[in-house]
Amino acid sequence: MGEGTLAASLAGLAQALAPSSLVSLLVGVIVGGLVGVLPGLGGPTAVALLLPFVFDSPPQQAFALLIGLISVTSTTGDLTSILLGIPGEATTAATVVDGYPMAQRGLAGQAMGASLGSSLAGALFGALVMGLGVSAARPVSRLIGSPELFALAVLGVCCALPLASRSPLRGLASGALGLTLATIGLDPLTGTPRFTMGQLSLWDGVGLIPAALGLFAVPEIVEMLGARSAHTAVPDPGRGQFVSGLREVGRRWVVVLRACVIGTGVGLLPGVGATVSQWLAYADAARRSPNPDAFGRGAIDGVIAPSAANNATLGGALVPTLVLGVPGGLTSALFLTALIVKGLVPGRQMLLPERDGGHLELVFAFGWMMAIANIAAVAITWVASPWLVKVTRIRAAVLGPILVLLICVGAFSERNLMADLVMTVIMAVIGTTFAKFEWPRAPLLIGLVLGPLAENRLFVSIEAYGSMWWARPIVMLVGVVILGVTVHSLLQSARRWDSVGKPTAVQGLMPGESVLIAVLAGAGIVALGSTATFARQAAVFPRVSLALALTALTMLGYRGFRQPARAIGGSNLHLDKAALTATGWIAAFVTMVWAIGFTWGSVVAVAGMMAVMRERIRHIALIAGVTVVFMEVVLVRMLHVPFPAGAVFDGMKRLGVN
């Protein structure tokens, strides 16, 4: 580090520690922390709401507010994933997979400690890379084009292979289904609507928040409402567990470091964000673990890796945002807007010290602010942890309806569309069914996240470079890595098979699983037929992904007939009358919200669910009142979430009934 850079870094630290900056930063941390905790309401929503304050504040305070906010949403979003099994953000879905099982086993405190410790490490690593990496961003960016991004997307898909090591065919079917769902919407090249069924809301594809909530959160709630006693047996963990979680982070520093590198590296790539990096880090941890079968059942590495990665991504993502004006994701795009509003145009000026007309000190201040914000977030959460953990001890009859409400609000508020609620229900049906039959859900979400990137970049590569698009050094290097990762995963799978003398993979079909395979295959064949109407280029990707899915399903079906059926007892879901009733309640909740609007629909549905589950009347009254205040005051009046009036009231208005 040169003398000038060191001086700029220290000047940045002084800017970050100025009292006005610290106050703004703390406000941002508190708002961001709360927003992160609420499922679906993400950093972008909060940044958008705070933009008007950015207009009027001095740059230092405005950016302190924004950085405080965007730095901690993933940190606190991870806590929601652990405590409730609901992704607080789309970027924290991977933390659910092992964090929630830990909480169910009474290790919520340890999972929280591990998540916060690794989040802090990720954020500090990201801030460091941001400080050091800005000067290298411009030359490096010249080496990264569409072929490299395509290769990296394929690498991401391959990295997901270990997530399905217990049942590779089911994993392949799940991933291919994700890739197919990712093709829903307007084809990026020709603008051809694909699988949109005449719905404009599908033109932009399947939203990640409805998908993450439907796939991961709803099945947990169905289970909770079905079993009813899911959380009540969890003992109070105390602070000791929290500390032990922090210690685990230190002990597993290699996992943390690898996740930090993955997170920051993904952040550096334009157009790829923490929704991808969390899964890559998770898959990497699973692949390298001596006990990969523990993943998905409460492995602490499965909490540490995604928590570190999603926080490290921000530091990486701000590098192309600041230097090239190319945001890594929606949050950094909003940050870019704030920069431009304040007259700071990304580019070389960001690399020059103030005496030369640049803003290098401010760039370093951003890094320091990120670090301080995360330290503050960990400190605040440390204080609040005993109360936060108590959330897991709330009765299912109270917690379940509230969680359904939060899921509905989160799914709606990403785009303010009722159609996203319907999509959440569809994804919930898929998620619940997959959970029931032990199909891995993570590959589906990874396919959904990486599919558009892979398709876009492949076709841009072919258009820009022709048939030799792959003949570039980085592409070939990544190609070799892809080959290595794939072979390693297959060998590891085979080795586990040999070591116990019999297959550990899930082989035979469960009772009823053949129906799932038949339904998916039928839908796949219909979808394949409809690609005949697409433009030539627009049809390629859906056909490839559908062919993959149909191949996997056919092989699964064939094996199912040849091998004895496996017992249903291995499932953690109970597809009995109670679970069906719980599913019915969720569907009724959505229907109610659609019919009479969010506020009244929520009140009726929450109170109704609690009443039928024989909750005490005073509790029902309290929760109903809190629901009204939360919906009308917090969401409508403070956050300006534009809830629709409800189909019944709309219809009455049309008929002239007041």
Added chain:
Amino acid sequence: MRTYLPSHESLRQIRDLSTVLVTVAVLSGCTGGTRDSNEATAPFAGRTVRLVVGVSAGGGQDLYARVMAPYLGKHLPGEPNVIVENMTGAGGLVLMNYLARRADPNGLTVALVTSQAITAQLLNRGGDFDIREMPLVGSPAGDGYACVFGRETGMTLDSWRRGRIPRMGTLNPTTPLASYAFLVSDALALPIRPISGHAGVADVRAAIGSGEVDGLCMSRDGFAATFEPKEDYVALLQAGGDPASHIPGVPVADDLVTSRRGKVLLGVADAIAALARLVVLPPHTPAPIVAAMRTAFEQTMADPAFLAAARSANIALWPRYAAELDAQMRALLSPPDEFRDDVLKSLGRGEE
């Protein structure tokens, strides 16, 4: 495993629950009643006006709405609170369909829409709406466009006119970025090789940096505000928009076109740029409300506090009003019959 079907005990609970709900309904009705009583006295007083934007928060269009909203409220009768709401989807077409089919024409919903909606209507894709039925309020700023190339490409207007084929980064067909490139190319017989599928202007700029594409045709305001350092880029052509914001020394496309067909095609590109930010109301909004909204918009555009806020937010202003915009929009939607097919073919080139 127990099921949760209603029993006698739960029926009693439900009875109690209805008492709770009635109480909550009465409490909530108190605030709702206040709103209704105000409706009779003034359309805006004590109400909240939603300024709906068809793109996600944080983009340029959204920024205009957020800067404008408080001042629009200040100049409406009764000084209502104006809030910005994002209704994204299908490049703004979800919003257009919402306005056409569902929004109440009571003045409490007003929208900032893009010319992409007009292009979609012209190409007959994107649902069932007619923007001509939506009363225009005004436009805070139209735009021009410029064809910009990486300096390292060595691209010049001469080499382009002599037949060098640049790789032009575009987005989906019907987006302004694609429309400008296709219309300019066809109007001036300048060859291009479109590389579509990019995620946004910033993505194309990164592609220029990595040498993947040579250039793009884009908003001139956007180029001025975000493409830095300027010495890395060269603008070869520009057209449309406020003459005061022309880039010095860069040829104006309209000066180079000689054929009538070419002029029509460039006229369409100019109109797409000029109608980039339109404030409209839902169809069938009563005339007094339209008039009040137009007056408030005009007063906002002249309000020194708003002008200062726009300067502070780094957004360019070129306000224009309903009559002028209406003529331009109708002209865009009804190109001369003899060139209609040329316009549609050019705009739809990316869909081939």
